Amino acid sequence: MPTDLELQVKTLPNLPGVYQYFDKEDTIIYVGKAKNLKKRVSSYFTKNHEYGKTRVLVKKIVKIQHIVVDTETDALLLENNLIKKYQPRYNVMLKDDKSYPWICIKKERFPRVFMTRRVIKDGSEYYGPYTSVKTVHNLLDLIKQLYPLRTCNYDLSQSKIDSGKYKVCLEYHLKNCKGPCEAFQDEESYTDHIKTIRNIIKGNFKESIDSLHEIMMGYAEEMNFEEAQRIKEKLDSLKNYQAKSTIVNPSINNVDIFSIISDETHGYANFFKIMNGAIIQSYTTEIKKKLEETDKELLELFIIETRQRFNSLSREIYVPFEVEVGQNIKVTIPKLGDKKRIIELSQRNAKYYRQEQFKQIKIVDPDRHTKRIMAQMQKDLRLSKEPRNIECFDNSNIQGTHPVAACVVFKDGKPNKKEYRHFNIKTVEGPDDFASMEEVVFRRYRRLLEENKPLPQLIVIDGGKGQLSSALKSLDVLGLRGKIAIIGIAKRLEEIYYPGDSVPLYLDKKSETLKIIQHLRNEAHRFGITFHRNKRSKSAIQSELEQIPNIGKQTITNLLRKFKSAKRVKSASLDELIEVVGNSRAQIVYNYYKKEKK
Incomplete structure (x- = not known):
């Protein structure tokens, strides 16, 4: 930290107030409030900031100015006014209210x-x-x-x-x-x-x-x-x-309700005004994060700004968690009853608003939607890269017969069906899921390497620790361990396993990341089962025709090519059979089914 900044920080008072950061152009780039100016400003220069934008902000600071105020409430209002006036680059800004009636x-x-x-x-x-x-x-x-x-x-x-x-x-x-x-x-x-x-x-x-x-x-x-x-x-x-106004409870009078939900990049905040038990005003907005602000920071900003915007003089607010908005407002965090239900209603409104925004973005700006989903998956699954291409493997066998496997491919979170692949298990005898998984993973990625095709960023194995270990053996042989992220998803509690980690990860049941992984797993299962069913069906038909004496494999193939099923072969006339396999073989097939009918 430069000496002049060090000096400025050391001489800051231990009092409530507002601080302003300036860059080399003498432009205000950030405004903040603090209960203790010295402690708050010092933390910017002593902490190791994980978030990139905060590190960039700190590097750009060349001058600090501060304004001491009497109370925390004064600091909140002054911060809000300065942000509106100067619109600093690194401060969260709420949408303007000029167009509201x-x-x-x-x-x-x-x-x-x-x-x-x-x-x-x-x-x-x-x-x-x-x-x-x-x-x-x-x-x-x-x-x-x-x-x-x-x-x-x-x-x-x-x-x-x-x-x-x-x-x-x-x-x-x-x-x-x-x-x-x-x-x-x-x-x-x-x-x-x-x-x-x-x-x-x-x-x-x-x-x-x-x-x-x-x-x-x-x-x-x-x-x-x-x-x-x-x-x-x-x-x-x-x-x-x-x-038509939403009736809450007649005893709830002149109260403001605030709630927020957020994701990686945005917060979604809702405001209700309640008079005599009825919601008479409702407002929901999206707040873009600038420095990975917490829900508490975003909600405090939203409360101060919204109360000013809607000229609210309510002395009490209901919120889902503790906030600091000054001494003049009574803050209530409802735990049960009608008050708790109105907070939940506010949160539902914020959630639905977020879903509507996502739907609109999906239509208007699909690239932004995809990027958001990929960034969320990367964070949730602790990956080093965005999982733009994901492949999922599943084994299918019933009582050990006709073992097969399926590989489904997702691109940007959506199925890429032309890239789906089936595998007949060749080297494994009997129902051995672990060995089968090892075989198909090896065959899949050996082929991609031989054909010089791009590898996925993430492999999902349908199964727990055992199947994951088997897949890892094949990646080790091919020298791909560490180059491709791999996880296993167990069916029972949807727990996610990582290589070398016995403690599973549990994702939020409503998270988009888990929904995509579940979609992958279900697609792999569906694709594998369909292939397995077709194979068993074909085998059953073939084995029925094989019961006919003195009929070879070529004759069976010709009959199935023409009639498609054993049932149709059975109901075919002698002339139709002669047309396909000749007189002598047709007589054998026809007489066999004639005897069966008798």
Whole structure:
């Protein structure tokens, strides 16, 4: 570490704050927060970083600046603001929110309520942002149906209304507006509507439902059933809209839910806002990792950024694990009940979002999808290379008869069927799986070497330690041990064995790596069994025809070539048989089956 950097690190305070790394161009390349600036920054220069990008970052640092703050919360907010402002190369960045829609209650006399994508600081109220335009339209349609509001942009000052400057428009005649421009609606009743609308937007349906129910019952008592029915329709609309929100538990009120799942390169984070037991907002996004950040680091960033973006003032958050987001927010990690279930729902949303992203990438950018799968397999199976070509071997024999083996080939995680190969076991007598595996592996790779064809990066043996040891013997003879990675997969618990290691590896049952290996194994089994079945079937047919006296192998071959099966030979007429094998042999075959029938 250069002397000037050493000096800068040594003089850092043991206080909470934010640090900034600069490169030789005097550009900020990384911003970070710390409870203890000195300890955190020192760790970059004293640790041996396994991850390549972190090593590159450390090499590029020529200057360090820091800002001391009072609390950890201040450090979180300052870090977030600096990242947004400078957009350093090595910091995780969340997607911008400029295109998200908001609902605006305009600051004016007789306020309008409408959707906008521009937030103007003019004293108006803005709610959102919403992740779905459809949600905004549904909410505005409900508001329009319940409470008719004006849509014109007239200046409805009292003096202009009194002077009769405006006339009601078509919206009034369609009963979408009560005509405040001609004083047909007073400001007080209009303001009451705006208060109720504000509650509906915030997810507080209870007050509106109770109020409408009271008005409806009042009309019913006065025998004004037409008006009571009109209010009932509004009440039904409101209840229907509320029912479409995911109901959690009425006791869970004004809480933010956050969760994350991640893979090698990305994190997928979900946010729910819950009011009065209903999810009123949901947002899921993909976060690209820059320096192999942990789930905790990514979730903390997501929480701070999302709460700012959605203007959340909730004092409590539910998360799946411990996070540090400052003293002003109560962090709850639910262990059971409805609170735990809502965390699981959030995690499912993140998981489904990840699956959708994969499906889209598969269609739009198949190369990126393949590269991701290969990188994941390389990491999961601890390989030195990406397993672009994989070959899997399986033995098939039933009660020791007709022993055969199959080799299936996968390229980029998908079957390459034209490269599949069958093997008849030649040097082994009886049901000896280990010796059979040794033979087919030797024959396969001796041939590839002789023909100067490319070798696979990974061999998968269907079986446990015994079959794996047998395959290794053949690789040793051919001088390929160490040049090709080889593993065995046992059937019972899907454990994976490595050469020289008695402790198996257990992959996550849902991992894509295990799914590909299982697909390989199942393909090898299917391919081998089909070949074995055909061989036994052929043998059974042949042995039936061999029972006919004075009929040789050539005659049997000719009959099978023409009739395909012993059953068809049996049902053939004498003339059809003469046509294939001549008069004397046809008579023998025909008479044999005639006797059998009698």
